[in-house]
Amino acid sequence: MTSTAKRRRPRGRPSLAPYLILTPAMVLFALFLALPIGYTVYLAMRRTRVSGLGLGKGARREVFVGFDNFAAAISDGELWAGWLRVLGYGALVLVVMLGLALLFALLLDSARVRLARFSRIAIFLPYAVPGVAATLLWGFLYLPSLSPIRAVFDVDLLGATTVTYSMANVAVWGGVGFNMLVLYTTLRAIPRDYYEAARLDGASELQIALRIKIPMLVPAIILTTVFSIIATIQVFTEPATLRPLTNTISSTWSPLMKVYRDAFVTGDLYSAAATSIVIAAISIVLSFAFLRVVRDRAFGEG
Amino acid sequence: MAANASRRLTGLAPTGLLLLGAIYCLFPVSWVLIASTKSPAELFTTPTLAFGTGFLSNVTELFAYRDGVFWLWLVNTLVYAGGGALLSTAVSAISGYALAKYRFPGRTLIFNLLIGGILVPAVVLAIPQYLLFAKVGLADTYWAVLLPQILHPYSIYLARIYATAAVPDSLLEAGRLDGASELRLMTRVAMPLMTPGMVTIFLFQFVAIWNNFLLPFIMLGDDGKFPLTVGLFTLLQAGANQPALYNLILTGALLSIIPLIALFLTMQRYWRTDLSSGAVK
Numbered sequence: 001m002t003s004t005a006k007r008r009r010p011r012g013r014p015s016l017a018p019y020l021i022l023t024p025a026m027v028l029f030a031l032f033l034a035l036p037i038g039y040t041v042y043l044a045m046r047r048t049r050v051s052g053l054g055l056g057k058g059a060r061r062e063v064f065v066g067f068d069n070f071a072a073a074i075s076d077g078e079l080w081a082g083w084l085r086v087l088g089y090g091a092l093v094l095v096v097m098l099g100l101a102l103l104f105a106l107l108l109d110s111a112r113v114r115l116a117r118f119s120r121i122a123i124f125l126p127y128a129v130p131g132v133a134a135t136l137l138w139g140f141l142y143l144p145s146l147s148p149i150r151a152v153f154d155v156d157l158l159g160a161t162t163v164t165y166s167m168a169n170v171a172v173w174g175g176v177g178f179n180m181l182v183l184y185t186t187l188r189a190i191p192r193d194y195y196e197a198a199r200l201d202g203a204s205e206l207q208i209a210l211r212i213k214i215p216m217l218v219p220a221i222i223l224t225t226v227f228s229i230i231a232t233i234q235v236f237t238e239p240a241t242l243r244p245l246t247n248t249i250s251s252t253w254s255p256l257m258k259v260y261r262d263a264f265v266t267g268d269l270y271s272a273a274a275t276s277i278v279i280a281a282i283s284i285v286l287s288f289a290f291l292r293v294v295r296d297r298a299f300g301e302g
Numbered sequence: 303m304a305a306n307a308s309r310r311l312t313g314l315a316p317t318g319l320l321l322l323g324a325i326y327c328l329f330p331v332s333w334v335l336i337a338s339t340k341s342p343a344e345l346f347t348t349p350t351l352a353f354g355t356g357f358l359s360n361v362t363e364l365f366a367y368r369d370g371v372f373w374l375w376l377v378n379t380l381v382y383a384g385g386g387a388l389l390s391t392a393v394s395a396i397s398g399y400a401l402a403k404y405r406f407p408g409r410t411l412i413f414n415l416l417i418g419g420i421l422v423p424a425v426v427l428a429i430p431q432y433l434l435f436a437k438v439g440l441a442d443t444y445w446a447v448l449l450p451q452i453l454h455p456y457s458i459y460l461a462r463i464y465a466t467a468a469v470p471d472s473l474l475e476a477g478r479l480d481g482a483s484e485l486r487l488m489t490r491v492a493m494p495l496m497t498p499g500m501v502t503i504f505l506f507q508f509v510a511i512w513n514n515f516l517l518p519f520i521m522l523g524d525d526g527k528f529p530l531t532v533g534l535f536t537l538l539q540a541g542a543n544q545p546a547l548y549n550l551i552l553t554g555a556l557l558s559i560i561p562l563i564a565l566f567l568t569m570q571r572y573w574r575t576d577l578s579s580g581a582v583k
Contacts, residue, residue, distance in 0.1 A: 003449050004380055007340045014406070014482065015406070017404065017484035017485075018400040018401075018404035018406045018409070019406070021396050021397065021398055021399065021400035021488065022396075022400050022401070022412060023459065024393050024396070024397075025393050025396075025397040025416060025453060028393065028449075028452055028453035028455055029415060029419070031449075032427070032431060032450045032452075032453055033419050033422065033427065033448065033453065035430075035434065036426070036427045036430035036431045036434060037422065037426060037427070039430040039433065039434060040426055040429070040430045043430070043433075100323065103319070104319075104323050106433035107316040107320050108318055108320065110316055111402075112316065112317075113316045113317050113320060115317060115320070115321065116320065116509075118324065119321060119323065119324040120569070122323075122324035122325075122327050122328050123320075124536070124566075124573070125327055125328065125331065125563065125566070126327050126331075127509070127566075128509060128511065128559065128562040128563050128565070128566040129331070129513075129559045129562070129563075130513035130515070130530070130534075130558065130559070130562075131513060131515055131529040132513075132515050132532075132534050132535050132553045133531070133534060133558050133559050134330070134553050136331070136534060136538055136551065137330040137331070137334050137555060138330055139336075139538075140333045140337070140548070140551075140552065141330060141333060143492070145346055145545065145550075146337075146345070146346070148333070148350040149321075151350070167307060173326070173327065173330070176327075177327065178324075181573070189347075189498060207337045227420075230420075230421065230423060234424060236515075236516055237515045237516065240535070241428050241535060241538065244538050244542035244543075244544050246541050259429065260520075263429050264520070265312070268466070269429075269433070272429060273429070273430070276426050276429060277426065279421065279423060279426070280423045280426040283423050284421055286497075287421065
C-alpha cells in the first residue's frame with residue numbers, strides 16, 4: 001500500500017508497451033493472414049466474363065458472381081472423388097499414426113524398457129526428414145527395380161489400390177515420432193506418485209496405462225488429433241512427389257492438388273480460390289466436430 | 303528372485319516393440335545411406351545392403367549437375383530456414399512475453415486472433431499470398447518465401463507459456479521500481495530468461511521452414527532461388543524416367559537430410575514440445 005506512492009508508474013495505468021511489442025506480430029498477421037484470406041474470399045466470388053469474340057479492349061471483364069464458384073466447386077465430381085480418396089487415406093493415417101504414437105509413448109514411459117533413449121531418438125528421427133525427401137526415399141523403396149521390399153513380398157506397391165496404403169505409410173513414418181514426443185512429454189509431467197499409489201493398490205502396469213495414463217493424456221491426444229486432421233486434409237507433398245514414379249496418381253488426386261492445378265496449370269484462379277475455401281471450411285468443420293464429440297469427456301485447460 | 307525374473311521378462315516385450323519401431327524409422331534413412339554409395343550400375347545389380355564404390359563420384363556429379371545448382375539450393379535453404387527461424391523466434395518471443403506479462407485491454411482478442419491462425423490451412427494462404435506478392439512485384443524473390451513464414455501461431459503460443467513460467471513478475475516489478483524502461487526490462491531481463499525456450503522455438507521453426515515444400519513451390523519460378531525440397535522435386539521430375547539419374551536423386555536426398563539430422567542429434571535437449579515447466583533440462 002505504502003509503496004504505491006514510490007512507484008514511478010502506478011499499477012493499473014494502461015501502458016503503451018504491450019501494444020508496441022505486439023506491433024510486428026499484428027502487422028504480419030494483417031499482411032500475411034488477414035489480407036490473403038480476404039483476397040481469397042474476394043476472388044472466390046468473381047469470374048472473368050468474355051463478351052463477343054473475346055477480342056479487343058473490355059471484352060474480358062472480371063465480374064461479381066456471388067456464390068456461383070462455390071456451387072461449382074461443391075458440385076464438382078472430380079473434387080469429391082479427391083475427397084473420398086483423402087478421407088480413406090486420412091482415416092488410415094490418423095488411426096495408425098496416432099495409435100503407434102500413443103503405444104510408443106506409453107512404452108517409453110513404462111519403467112522397465114531398455115534402450116529407451118535410442119528408440120526415442122530413432123523414432124523421432126523422421127521428423128527431421130523433409131516430406132519431399134521422405135516420399136522420395138519410400139518411393140524408390142517401392143520401385144520394382146530397386147525395392148528390397150518387393151524381394152520379400154510380391155506386391156505392386158504403386159498399384160491403383162495399394163498406392164493409398166503406400167502413401168499412408170510415408171505419412172505415418174514421418175509423423176509418428178513428433179506425435180509420440182508430444183504425448184511422451186505430457187506423460188513425463190504427470191507426478192510419479194499417482195502410479196506408486198496405484199501399484200500399492202495392486203494395479204498392473206497395463207491397468208495403470210489404461211486407467212491413469214490414457215485419461216490424463218486425453219487433452220494432448222485431442223490436440224495432436226486436431227493438428228493431424230488439418231495436416232492430412234491438406235495432403236499435397238506426398239502425392240505430388242510420388243506422381244513422377246507411378247501413373248496411378250492423377251493430377252487431382254487430393255483436393256489441394258486440384259486447387260494447385262486450377263490455379264497454376266489451367267489458370268482458373270477463381271475456382272481455385274473457391275475450392276480452397278471449401279477445403280478450409282471442411283477441415284475447420286471436421287476439427288470442431290471432433291472437438292465437440294470429445295469435449296464432454298475431458299478437456300483440460302491448456 | 304522369481305518376481306525379479308518375471309519383471310525382466312515383462313520388460314522384453316515393450317523393449318522389442320520399441321526396437322521394431324526404431325528399425326522401421328531408421329530403415330529408409332539407412333537404405334539411402336547405402337544406396338547413395340552405389341554407382342548407377344551397382345544400384346540395380348548389387349544386393350540392397352552392400353555398400354557401393356561410387357559415393358564420391360555421385361557427390362561430384364551432383365554438385366556438377368546443371369552448373370552446381372545443388373549448391374545454390376543448399377545455400378538458399380540455409381538462408382530461408384536460418385533467417386526465417388531467427389525472425390520468427392524474435393517475433394514469437396516478444397509477442398509471447400507481452401501476452402504473458404502485461405494486462406491490457408484487447409489482450410484476449412489479440413491472443414485469439416494470433417492463435418486462430420493455427421486453424422487456417424496453408425492452402426487458403428499460399429495462393430493468395432502468391433498473387434499479392436506478384437502484385438507488388440515480389441513473387442519469385444527470397445522475400446516471398448521468408449516473409450510469410452515469420453508469423454507462426456504455435457510458436458507464439460509456446461513463447462507465451464514459456465514466458466509465464468520463466469519470467470517472474472517480481473523481477474519485472476523490481477526493475478520498474480529501479481526505474482528501468484519497459485524496453486530495457488524486455489531486452490535485459492525477460493529475453494535472457496527466455497533464451498532456452500527460444501532455442502526450442504528456433505529449432506522447430508528451422509525444421510518447419512527447411513521441410514516446407516508448398517510455399518516455395520508456389521512462390522518461386524527461378525530454380526536458382528529454390529530450396530532443397532523444391533530442387534529435389536524438380537530433380538525427381540527430370541529423372542524419374544531415367545534410371546541413370548537415380549544415383550543423383552538418392553545422393554541429393556541424403557545430402558538434404560544430413561544437416562537436419564546433425565542438428566537434431568546435437569541439440570537433443572532442446573527438442574521439447576512442452577515448455578510449461580519453464581526450464582530446459
